[in-house]
Structures are given as structure tokens and as C-alpha cells.
Amino acid sequence: MTEVDRRDFLRGAGFATAAAAVPTEASAAIARPPKQISPQAVGMLYDSTLCIGCRACVAACKEANKMPAEVPATLTGWNENTWDSAEDLSGRTLNVIKVYRNGTAEQKDHEINGFAFVKRHCLHCIDPSCVSVCPVGAMQKDAATGIVSYDPDVCIGCRYCVYGCPFGVPQFDFSSALGKIAKCEFCRHLQKDGKIPACCDVCPTGASLFGPVKELEREIERRTAAAPGTPYQFPRGKIGENRPPNAATIPTYVKGVYGEHEAGGTQVRYLAGVPFPKLGLPTVGRQSPASLSEGMQHTIYQWLIAPLVAFVGFAFLARRNLALHHDDDAPPSKEG
Amino acid sequence: MSTAAPLRRSLVTPTTLVLVALVVIAFCFLLQRFLFGLGAVANINPGYPWGIWVVVDVIIGTAFGCGGFAMALLVYIFNRGQYHPLMRPALLSGLFGYTLGGFAVIFDLGRYWQAYNLLLPWHAQLNSVMFEVALCVMAYVVVLWIEFSPAFLERFGFVGIKRILERWMFVIVALGVLLPTMHQSSLGSMLLVMEYRLSPLWFTLWLPALFVISALAMGYAVVMFEATVVSKTFSLPSEHALISKMSIVVGWITVAWLVLRFGDLFARNALPLAFIGSISVFLFWVENAMFLAAALVFITPAGRASQRASFLGAVALLAGGSLYRLDAYLIGYQPLNNWSYFPSVPELMVSIGVVALEVLLYLIFIKTLPVLHGDAARR
Ligand code: SF4
Ligand code: SF4
Ligand code: SF4
Numbered sequence: 285m286t287e288v289d290r291r292d293f294l295r296g297a298g299f300a301t302a303a304a305a306v307p308t309e310a311s312a313a314i315a316r317p318p319k320q321i322s323p324q325a326v327g328m329l330y331d332s333t334l335c336i337g338c339r340a341c342v343a344a345c346k347e348a349n350k351m352p353a354e355v356p357a358t359l360t361g362w363n364e365n366t367w368d369s370a371e372d373l374s375g376r377t378l379n380v381i382k383v384y385r386n387g388t389a390e391q392k393d394h395e396i397n398g399f400a401f402v403k404r405h406c407l408h409c410i411d412p413s414c415v416s417v418c419p420v421g422a423m424q425k426d427a428a429t430g431i432v433s434y435d436p437d438v439c440i441g442c443r444y445c446v447y448g449c450p451f452g453v454p455q456f457d458f459s460s461a462l463g464k465i466a467k468c469e470f471c472r473h474l475q476k477d478g479k480i481p482a483c484c485d486v487c488p489t490g491a492s493l494f495g496p497v498k499e500l501e502r503e504i505e506r507r508t509a510a511a512p513g514t515p516y517q518f519p520r521g522k523i524g525e526n527r528p529p530n531a532a533t534i535p536t537y538v539k540g541v542y543g544e545h546e547a548g549g550t551q552v553r554y555l556a557g558v559p560f561p562k563l564g565l566p567t568v569g570r571q572s573p574a575s576l577s578e579g580m581q582h583t584i585y586q587w588l589i590a591p592l593v594a595f596v597g598f599a600f601l602a603r604r605n606l607a608l609h610h611d612d613d614a615p616p617s618k619e620g
Numbered sequence: 621m622s623t624a625a626p627l628r629r630s631l632v633t634p635t636t637l638v639l640v641a642l643v644v645i646a647f648c649f650l651l652q653r654f655l656f657g658l659g660a661v662a663n664i665n666p667g668y669p670w671g672i673w674v675v676v677d678v679i680i681g682t683a684f685g686c687g688g689f690a691m692a693l694l695v696y697i698f699n700r701g702q703y704h705p706l707m708r709p710a711l712l713s714g715l716f717g718y719t720l721g722g723f724a725v726i727f728d729l730g731r732y733w734q735a736y737n738l739l740l741p742w743h744a745q746l747n748s749v750m751f752e753v754a755l756c757v758m759a760y761v762v763v764l765w766i767e768f769s770p771a772f773l774e775r776f777g778f779v780g781i782k783r784i785l786e787r788w789m790f791v792i793v794a795l796g797v798l799l800p801t802m803h804q805s806s807l808g809s810m811l812l813v814m815e816y817r818l819s820p821l822w823f824t825l826w827l828p829a830l831f832v833i834s835a836l837a838m839g840y841a842v843v844m845f846e847a848t849v850v851s852k853t854f855s856l857p858s859e860h861a862l863i864s865k866m867s868i869v870v871g872w873i874t875v876a877w878l879v880l881r882f883g884d885l886f887a888r889n890a891l892p893l894a895f896i897g898s899i900s901v902f903l904f905w906v907e908n909a910m911f912l913a914a915a916l917v918f919i920t921p922a923g924r925a926s927q928r929a930s931f932l933g934a935v936a937l938l939a940g941g942s943l944y945r946l947d948a949y950l951i952g953y954q955p956l957n958n959w960s961y962f963p964s965v966p967e968l969m970v971s972i973g974v975v976a977l978e979v980l981l982y983l984i985f986i987k988t989l990p991v992l993h994g995d996a997a998r999r
Binding site for chain 1: 654655656657658659660662664665666667669670695696697699701729730731732734735737738743744745747748749750751752754786789790791793794795797798801802805806809810812813814815816817825828955956957
């Protein structure tokens with residue numbers, strides 16, 4: 285598994301301060317109102333402190349979504365495509381576990397001389413950029429569950445969703461002549477049959493926990509309200525399901541819940557013992573980028589009034605001026 | 621009768637042969653792309669899903685195609701008929717700039733065989749800026765061909781059709797001004813979703829205005845550039861008198877652009893970022909220096925009077941406008957996970973091939989159709 289690159293963090297931090305240079309009032313005035321989460325929205329809580337880095341979720345995800353194994357070039361000598369060791373999200377990998385390491389890397393979930401795991405896949409944004417930018421509606425957000433799905437039969441492969449996702453999630457498979465976008469769709473095919481996402485199903489510790497966002501939010505509150513060291517029954521698989529829980533103690537969490545506010549909020553939430561930017565999670569502001577770009581388009585093109593008025597004006601002037609010249613072969617006008 | 625006439629020169633010259641060779645090379649690489657995928661030819665990657673095929677061929681290429689838009693605005697909307705001799709060559713370069721931009725989109729699309737979905741109303745995604753750009757550009761390509769069609773109709777003697785067309789030309793002309801205004805500004809709006817990934821030196825709510833104004837300025841610059849190159853290459857009488865008069869307009873458009881650019885940076889308190897040492901900051905200054913140089917040439921009488929200075933001013937404007945687009949789309953953008961991008965040789969050869977095809981078609985058209993102003997062409 286790849287190490288989270290620390291330059292990510294430096295970049296993210298420098299950027300966050302720089303982003304303050306965009307006047308928020310002006311951009312809030314242009315933006316359309318943010319989308320609200322559906323009451324039946326489903327989501328995932330990924331608790332980095334519970335993750336042991338076994339990558340059972342990565343393997344299960346590949347199997348459930350029929351994605352090929354990935355072997356980095358450096359490992360092909362001994363690994364003959366039997367052992368997947370994807371380093372990052374790609375056209376063939378929807379879910380990946382990465383590791384943060386610092387100094388002696390002795391203690392888990394410590395920022396200094398410690399290490400920590402982080403899982404990356406689609407966050408199923410409440411107001412997703414990918415859905416907003418897609419010219420043909422190949423990306424759709426389910427009105428009830430909030431799952432962001434992708435339809436390869438509609439997609440034209442423009443890759444605007446890859447460029448525009450603030451979390452760097454959708455991936456285009458550049459290695460194939462018939463490449464398509466790869467992106468976690470929350471195992472919607474399994475959910476349709478009443479099953480739960482493969483990664484949450486196989487997670488041995490409950491680090492990846494599936495459930496309605498509302499219940500996950502209450503679970504987050506319980507965990508963050510309890511004092512570190514308190515014994516706690518961590519649910520596994522799906523919250524509220526009768527699976528034996530993982531009995532452990534409450535860790536020391538860093539402040540905040542990643543995904544609660546980022547880009548207008550997401551249905552996948554993160555708790556961690558190491559600051560989120562260090563885990564390589566992008567620093568993203570609260571405003572949903574989709575609300576700004578759509579707000580600007582709606583301002584300029586409201587009811588198509590401005591273009592129509594401009595068209596009538598141009599047509600009037602062009603007609604008059606063409607008549608003045610008779611046609612384009614007439615001698616130049618005296619004006620000017 | 622028309623005062624425009626074909627330029628009576630040979631079609632086969634060393635230049636055209638080189639151009640043909642470049643086009644053939646590009647097509648070989650494109651074949652490879654269609655057989656083995658985008659990754660086999662281009663260096664685009666998860667961090668940089670868009671490379672020069674999008675940014676150079678489409679975003680910059682269509683700005684180079686704004687000659688027809690810029691001249692139509694001046695001649696037909698602001699009624700400056702004296703510039704009419706520049707109209708057809710301007711339309712011709714627009715025709716190829718846009719048509720080939722559309723062609724570049726097709727080979728860049730990862731799932732090009734489904735591209736027709738853009739035209740199916742039930743797939744239309746009205747919130748997508750790219751959807752608007754795609755439809756506007758397609759419509760404008762059609763408009764450009766119609767605007768240019770009198771040249772064909774004259775050449776092949778379809779007087780009746782030409783007369784009907786002329787009666788409705790005002791509608792086409794109006795669309796020929798409206799559509800580029802819409803999609804050139806939208807090429808700026810396409811970046812508004814990049815709020816958290818684009819450097820504040822480029823990310824601003826004024827992106828649409830900055831893109832459309834610079835496209836207009838680049839449109840005039842292309843016309844100036846082209847008129848000078850064509851008259852020098854074929855030893856035709858110079859159009860400098862006309863160009864020199866027009867350049868004052870261009871000068872003030874460029875000044876307006878710079879005022880908006882820096883006024884906005886200042887208002888957002890983003891200017892301090894322009895003093896941090898980095899490649900993107902360096903290019904930021906190069907980009908703006910080009911605009912400033914062009915503005916200085918065009919607003920000073922001495923600059924306008926000199927044919928050489930005007931030509932260099934046009935070149936500076938084209939370079940500055942191109943760099944602005946390159947910076948906004950690729951260089952000022954921060955990819956996640958430290959991906960980097962530099963175009964591969966095949967990728968570059970394809971973009972060069974597209975430009976070669978454009979120049980080649982331009983040469984063929986001015987030699988076979990009444991494009992250039994007659995007095996000049998017949999000499
Ligand atoms: S994380 Fe990216 S891909 Fe997933 S819903 Fe949000 S914008 Fe779309
Ligand atoms: S690549 Fe496909 S899914 Fe992504 S924005 Fe383009 S058409 Fe939509
Ligand atoms: S929800 Fe399904 S597709 Fe998404 S990461 Fe988990 S296993 Fe993979």
C-alpha cells in the first residue's frame with residue numbers, strides 16, 4: 285500500500301490559506317442554494333482508528349465489482365497477478381487503503397512517530413460536482429438513497445468529472461481503447477438485493493460501517509462524546525444489525541468529522557486519530573463547488589433572457605448595417 | 621460582382637508538402653490512440669485528465685478561431701464597413717479553428733462512439749457548463765460555414781441561392797456574434813467548479829468575463845497576424861493602413877482586460893500570491909506582460925504606425941491569451957496526489973498536426989476560393 289505523500293499536506297495547507305482570497309460573500313451571493321441531504325440517505329462511517337490495514341475491503345471491493353487486480357511494475361517479478369496491490373485509485377481500483385507514517389512509526393494513530401490508515405473512495409457528496417458537470421447525465425444522484433451512480437452506456441468520456449471532483453475520486457481507464465470511468469457506486473447492485481456494500485460487509489473491526497446517515501451521525505456523536513479509554517462496543521457491518529460488535533476502547537480522536545461540511549457535506553464520514561490533511565484527505569471548503577458554478581450559469585442564462593435580448597439586438601443592428609452596405613460587396617461605408 | 625478573388629498560386633509548394641507530412645504523422649498517432657486507448661499516446665493521467673488536446677486544440681484553438689466573431693462584431697454590429705476586406709479571411713480562419721477544435725474533441729473523448737448522446741434531449745444535462753459549450757460550439761461551426769458559404773456560391777455561380785442567403789444573413793450574423801460570446805465566456809465558467817483546486821491567481825468569479833474579453837482581443841490579433849503574414853508571403857499590398865486603424869480598438873480591449881484582471885486580484889487580496897517564487901507565478905507574470913506589451917503597442921500612435929510593432933503586438937496578444945488559458949486550465953491547477961504532466965511527443969505531434977491541417981486548408985481555400993480582397997489577390 286502506498287504511503288500518503290506528505291507534500292499533499294503542504295500543498296493542501298498552503299492552498300487553504302490561499303483560498304481565503306476568494307471573497308466568500310460574493311461567491312455565496314452567486315451560488316445557488318446548497319442541496320439538502322435526503323432523509324433516507326445511506327452512508328458510511330470510516331473510523332481510521334479501528335482500521336488495521338488488512339485490506340480485506342480492497343479485495344472484497346474488487347470481487348464485488350469485478351475489477352481486475354493491479355500489480356505495480358516494481359512487484360511484477362514475483363507477483364503474477366494473483367495478489368492485488370493497488371497503490372491508489374485508478375481505472376481499475378474503486379477503493380484503496382493508504383498509510384500515513386511519521387518518524388519511527390511506532391504508535392498507531394499518532395501524528396508524531398506514528399502511523400495511521402486511511403481508506404479512499406467516493407464520498408457520495410450531498411451536492412456532487414461530478415453530477416453537476418457531466419454534460420450527458422451519466423453521473424446521477426439517487427433522490428432517496430443519495431447514492432451517486434455512473435452509467436457507462438451514457439458517458440462520452442470527456443473526463444470533466446475527473447477534473448472537477450474535489451476529492452479526486454473518479455478515474456478514467458486510459459489503458460483501454462474502450463476505457464470508462466471507475467468510481468465507487470456504493471455497491472448499489474448489492475444494496476438492491478438487500479445486501480450491504482462489500483467493503484463494510486467484510487471489515488473485521490467495523491472501521492467501515494454502513495447505515496443510514498442519520499444513524500451514523502448519532503454513532504459519531506456517541507464515539508466523540510465518550511472519554512478516551514472508555515470501553516465501547518463498536519458495531520460492525522451495518523449499524524443496528526445483529527452482528528457481534530468489536531469490543532474495544534474509545535481512542536483519542538482529532539477534532540472534527542471529515543465529510544460533515546466538505547464541499548457541502550458528504551454521505552461518507554471519517555473519524556481519525558491523525559489530522560485529516562496528513563492522511564491525504566484533500567482540504568476542501570464548505571461551499572459546494574457545484575452550487576457556485578450552477579449559480580453563475582443560472583444568473584447569466586436565467587430563462588435565456590439575456591441571450592435572447594442580445595440576439596434580437598444583434599439581429600436588428602446586423603440587418604440595418606447589412607442593408608446600409610446593400611450586401612457585402614458594396615463599397616465600404618463612409619462611417620468609421 | 622464580388623471584389624474578392626482566388627489567389628492564383630500553385631497548390632503544391634514545399635510548405636504545403638511539409639504540412640501534409642505533419643498531418644500524416646498526426647493521423648498515424650491517432651490511429652494508435654483509437655486502437656490502444658488514450659494512455660498509449662498521451663501522457664494524461666488521473667491528476668491531469670485533460671492535456672494539450674483539450675487545452676491547446678480546443679480551449680486555445682477556438683480562441684484563435686475568434687477572428688470571424690471579432691470582425692463580425694466590428695463590421696456588422698458596430699457598422700465599421702471599412703474593415704470588410706478583412707472579413708472573409710477572418711471567417712476562414714474561424715471556420716478551421718472551430719471545425720478542427722470540434723474534430724480534436726472527438727479524438728480526445730474517451731467514449732467518442734457515444735458522443736451523439738450530447739444531442740439526445742433525454743440525456744441533456746442543463747446544469748453542465750460543458751453541455752452548453754458543446755452545443756454552442758457545434759451550432760457555431762454550422763453558422764461559420766453558412767457565413768462563409770457566399771465564397772463557395774460565388775465560385776460555383778449559385779447566384780439564386782446566394783441571394784436568398786443574403787436576405788437572411790442578418791440572422792446568421794447575429795448568431796455568429798451571440799454564440800461565441802456565450803461559449804467563450806463559458807470556457808471560463810467551466811473552471812468555476814474548480815474552486816478548491818485552482819490557484820486564486822486564476823480562480824475568480826470574473827472568469828467568464830476574462831475569457832470572453834481575451835477571446836475577442838485574440839480574434840483581432842489573429843486577423844492582424846494573418847493579414848501581415850499573407851501579404852508578406854504572397855507579396856501582396858499590405859493591409860497595414862486598415863489594421864493600424866483597427867488596432868486602437870484592440871488596444872483598449874486589452875487595457876480593459878488588464879484592468880479587470882488586476883482590479884479583481886487586488887479586490888480579492890490575491891495579489892500577494894503573485895510574489896511567491898514558483899513556476900506558475902512566473903508564468904502569471906509572463907502572461908500579463910504579454911497583454912501589457914500588446915496594449916502599449918496598440919494605444920500609442922507610434923506603435924500603431926509601425927508595421928513591425930503592430931505585428932509583434934498581435935503576436936504578444938496571441939501568446940498572452942494562449943498562456944492565460946494554459947495557466948488557468950493546467951498550470952495554475954493543483955492536482956491531488958502530486959501527479960505531474962508534460963505532453964508526450966506523440967501527443968505534441970497530434971496537436972501540431974491539427975495546426976498543420978488548419979494552415980493547409982487555409983492555403984488551399986485562399987488559392988481556390990474568393991477569400992482575399994480582389995485588388996490585392998489579382999495582382
Ligand atoms: S466524491 Fe467526487 S465522485 Fe464522489 S460524489 Fe463527490 S464529486 Fe462525485
Ligand atoms: S467522463 Fe463520462 S461521467 Fe464523467 S463527466 Fe464526462 S460524460 Fe460524464
Ligand atoms: S461501497 Fe462497494 S464499490 Fe464502494 S468502496 Fe465499498 S466495496 Fe468498493
